[in-house]
Amino acid sequence: MPELPEVETMVRGLRGVLPGRSLRRLEVRDPSLLQGCTATSLVRRMRGAKVAGVSRRGKWVVVELEDNRGLIVIQPRMTGGFWLIEPARPEHIRLAFHLDKPEATVWYCDARRLGKVSWYRDAEAAEIAFCRSQGPDALQIDREDLAERLARTSRGIKPTLMDQKVLAGIGNIYADETLHRTGLHPERPSSSLSLDEIARLHSAIGEVLARAIELEGSSFDAGYRTVLGLEGGFLAQNSVYGREHQPCPSCAGPIRKIRIAGLIGRPTYYCAVCQVIPTRISRPR
Ligand SMILES: [Zn+2]
Incomplete structure (x- = not known):
């Protein structure tokens, strides 16, 4: 199960490709992972959105978008993970971020489909949701x-x-x-x-x-x-x-x-x- 170091490693890997890039298309292959949003609304919101940054809160991966497009939060839970190369098990692809200029794809795979994907309006809304369910980040707690x-x-x-x-x-x-x-x-x-x-x-x-x-x-x-x-x-x-x-x-x-x-x-x-x-x-x- 990914813990803080594994999620931090995912975030550092994603930081090399996502920030500053535009999403040509977000592909939701498995809507059952979505929480609080539908595939249609998420895909519409993400079309053409530019990634502002990628960060971590506890075991959450947070992809922040520019121009008030909100944040996507991915919780890899038990078996989730990101791939910058063609995934070893394509049948486990649940989400695909298709990027523009130059074209590239980042995949989110999850064998047991226990991960969660949510969308928040802004950083404050994501922070409230995080604090409701989690204590302080283990690297930040005093x-x-x-x-x-x-x-x-x-x-x-x-x-x-x-x-x-x-x-x-x-x-x-x-x-x-x-x-x-x-x-x-x-x-x-x-x-x-x-x-x-x-x-x-x-x-x-x-x-x-x-x-x-x-x-x-x-x-x-x-x-x-x-x-x-x-x-x-x-x-x-x-x-x-x-x-x-x-x-x-x-x-x-x-x-x-x-x-x-x-x-x-x-x-x-x-x-x-x-x-x-x-x-x-x-x-x-
Ligand atoms: Zn000993």
Whole structure:
């Protein structure tokens, strides 16, 4: 599932081609992804529109148009992604941005069709919609805000970090990596973290995400690819995710794989030596 680094990589790829270009035609191949607009109205609005810029909010890709034509927001969710080259699986194309002068096409593909495409009148309307469903972006949240949000819940720290209403952008892989870097057990109750631990966690979030963006994200199956169809490089250099039985890069202790409450179907990896729950603190129920 694309998390913040994968979505940021998509946005950086799109920035190389979309801004300043005009849309000859937006082709909606699968209207079921549209939310709050019809294919006819979206296609009409986009005809001849010029792209002002491409940005990211949490796991949202935001394509802003010039001349009050609004913004298109694409949420890749589980299996969405953009292609600047001919997509490997053309049957998964859901949207196509046909550009003018010179002619080119950017494709949005989505195998499981769980992504969402919406249109907003202006940046303010998009911001309101974002804030209604998501917390601050994981790369922008400040330490005090993070501390306040963690103090409010005794849920385990891992599911809390993955809760998009707490902070937006972190999923299973980067939650595990961030907690390993901080030396925190994934089931530590969020509200039991000391200010010092929160400060280290806050730094680790920024460091892990920045490193993952540098390596163009994580590919572990047929899912995420860069806009050029390449695999992300993060999982070749990471510390714990997908590394059960391997030695921890910090202490050489064993990396364990467990299932924790609230994260059905998503395994958790942690170091059994450097990520322990202090004995005075009990696990959340
Ligand atoms: Zn360790």
